[in-house]
Amino acid sequence: MSPVLIRLAEGDAGDLWSRMFDFSDYGALLGLVSNSIIAAAVLGIVGGLVGVFVMQRDMAFAVHGISELSFAGAAAALLFGVNVVAGSVAGALIAALVIGVLGAKARDRNSIVGVLMPFGLGLGILFLALYPGRSANKFGLLTGQIVSVDDPQLGWLIGMSLVVLIGMLLIWRPLSFDSLDSDVAAARGVPTRFLSFAFMLLLGLIVAVSVQIIGALLVLALLVTPAAAAMRVSSSPVLVPVLSVLFGLTAAVGGILLAIGGSLPISPYITTISFAIYVGCRLIAWGRGRRRVVPGYAGS
Secondary structure, eight states, X not given: OOHHHHHXXXXXHXXXXXHHOXXXXXXXXXXXXXXXXXXXXXXXXXXXXHHHHHHHTTOHHXXXXXXXXXXXXXXXXXXXXXXXXXXXXHHHHHHXXXXXXXXXXXXXXXXXXXHHHHHHHHHHHHHHHHOOSOHHHHHHHHHOOXXXXXXXHHHHHHHHHHHHHHHXXXXXXXXXXXXXXXXXXXXXXXXXXXXXXXXXXXXXXXXXHHHHHHOGGGTHHHXXXXXXXXXXXXXXXXXXXXXXXXXXXXXXXXXXXXXXXXXXXXXHHHHHHXXXXXXXXXXXXXXXXXXXXXXXXXXX
16 A cells, blocks of 8 residues: 555544544533533433333333334424423323333234334434424434533433432332233232333333433433343342443443543444443353353352
8 A cells, every 4th residue: 555545544544533532622521511421320320220120021122112202202392492301201201101001912012112113203304304403403312412411401301310210119119020920910919000001101201311312213222231231140139220220320421421522422432332331241141151061160
């Protein structure tokens, strides 16, 4: 390769690296995104807890369906000039209600979600196409924005997250029983129908919060992946939620702290950290399995 081409290639690589990681003005930029860091921390904690039940109840697909309607609601709010958080919450709750009422069984739930997802995404794209404002606002609803959380939005997000957290704590024990064996729980008098409906509403709220941070397309990275990773390395009813919260917190806050130094959206950083944690947990689980099958191995 000629020296000119080598220099051009090195320049392109350097430009790409500076777009991803540039910490020259990191201290000044850090103060501008303090709201986003706080919101991400809250989301990582509450999302990690909710994600445990999402995995136990096999509702990862439902999370994606709710996020698409939440995106449509946020896009409609953006178009009509009303509160985007309120629009996102409205769309998420409508999706949660529809799935909760019509999708009591897993097979019915999956079919309902499969119908809602393209409808919500198409409706959201229509609203964004009609929106005359900045393209960054459109793109941010899909992939997240690092400076999208102002003071009023932060208050909304923390308030909704507290509602979800309190609600989860109130129904934690019966919901755990229902998630592990719904038939036995129903036979023991546990109100399984009410618990399922209540959980769907709480899930809708936390999805609406997530859309504001990471965008509608990548909500699974914070509501599914941390819990899935935690379940690879533990089956303890105490340790799994703790690990899920830790993994979610690391991915959400760590992603924002890395994104500050680049010009890219938040979501690639958050999803990469979340995926790396999951891969690491898979490797740990694989290593444990290998040790158990080694002849003469004396470990647990």
